[in-house]
Amino acid sequence: MTMTGALVPFAEAMQRYEPVIGLETHVELGTRTKMFCGCITTFGAEPNSQVCPVCLGLPGSLPVVNRRAIEYTIRIGLALNCTIAEWCRFARKNYFYPDMPKNFQISQYDEPLCTDGYLDVEVNGRTVRVGIERVHLEEDTGKSLHVGGATGRIHGAEYSLVDYNRAGIPLVEIVTKPIPGTGADAPVAARLYVTELRDLLRGLGVSDVRMEEGSLRCDVNTSLASHGASQWGTRTETKNVNSLRSVERAVEFEIERQAAVLDAGGRVKQETRHFHEDTGTTTAGRSKEEAQDYRYFPEPDLVPVAPPRDWVEQIRAALPEAPAARRARLRAEWDLSEADMTALSNAGALDLVAGTVAAGASPADARKWWLGELSRRAHDTGTELTALAITPAQVARVSELVATGTLNDKLARQVIDAVLAGEGGPDEVVQARSLAVVSDEGALTTAVDEAIAANPDVAAKVRAGKVAAVGPLLGAVMKATRGQADAARVRELILQRLT
DSSP, X not given: OOOSSOXXXXXXXXXXXXXXXXXXXEEEOOOSBOSSSOOBOOTTOSTTOSOOTTTTTXXXXXXXXXXXXXXHHHHHHHHTTOEEOSSBOOEEEXXXXXXXXXXXXXXXXXXXXXXXXXXXXXXXXXXXXXXXEEEEEEEOOOEEEEESSSSSSSXXXXXXXXXXXXXXXXXXXXXEOOBOSOGGGHHHHHHHHHHHHHHHHHHHXXXXXXXXXXXXXXXXXXXXXXXXXXXXXXXXXXXXEOSHHHHHXXXXXXXXXXXXXXXXXXXXXXXXXXXXXXXXXXXXXXXXXXXXXXXXXEOTTSOOBOOOHHHHHHHHHTOOOOHHHHHHHHHHHHTOOHHHHHHHHHTTOXXXXXXXXXXXXXXHHHHHIIIIIIHHHHHHHTOOGGGSSOOHHHHHHHXXXXXXXXOOHHHHHHHHHHHHTTSOOXXXXXXXXXXXXXXXXXXXXXXXXXXXXXXXXXXXXXXXTOGGGGHHHHHHHHHHTTTOBXXXXXXXXXXXXXX
């Protein structure tokens, strides 16, 4: 028996059931060419323009392993504290889908390249150690486009198109061990694990990890069992979840759905499920295959891989600082609270702020511009901070111009707008638009005298001791100087004249 439509509120489900989660994360590696051939891997190219006999699986074509992909996978495994195999090999995973031109996928099965690691994640003030079962290397599939239906899925579509450009791109699969004990934090823990993993992969330089482009995709496993049960429940696998927030929502929904099934005396089916971004719900996909259904056997066209120990140690020695260690160091150097550092990380601004500080800005100024003005512009245009057409060095220069008095904050925002619009760097914009602060005392004094003469009633109030009435005079001077006067200095001059 199964339930459809009914849900148990999350808090109520947590009172009766204990969740166990697990994640399978697929990462397209940022190599220049594909896993087993020389085809280029540029995202967004004309469909089926980056293919050859090898990645199309044509008769007589033979694969050749991409050395850089092996190196990147070892780099990932070492960063995840894995054991690197001294000998491993590829296998054929047999199944038929339109987006798999060979009708099998070259993958790794019982002999993966990296095994038995972990990644520590901070979840609501406690450290959760997520065990890593394996990190293995395979080739990605093509991409199907279902046309004419309402949902974009094959059901109800009039026809389907297949783009094989992605087929054969190196794909690393990072599989966690089951993660018990997170309780009501399970949805958040899943999201934070993927977040930490994404940051680690980006820092390693092995992938651009853009979930919106499919270079990072997650399958989320969720199961429920009654508190105190001796066995874990039956898991479902929600496929290809493509945003961090959706990872959290998928776990939360599956907990509520599975609790309803179990409350009704039903049995949770082991199956794949689809996540729907618009509703935050999952729907059934297909019964989950077991390993034997794929008929794995060693890939006969490839020799085993045996990474030399000295090569592995060279890769280990070149690993960058881990994201958690880097955050701790920068937090101390910048004298930030945990909440401030979390805000930077959540906004995707940590690297941008670090680059701005490295270019000469103070940490406070760098944070102010990236989390304030630039975050607002990114939100308004629906883009990522990193996609804005302004560099950390340019933001640092704007900060310097403000610090030296050449610009005030209002003028600095105009400079930023112009840089984003492609009008050049900050100094070019200041010169072209004549945006520098008016600091000439003679010009300011003249503007103040004109404002006083034009507003005699206001001037009389200030002379009578009502200093708070200075606002209209200050505004008149700022208008006359197109906002380019130093407001504090203008106020001083007005009061010198009238008090």
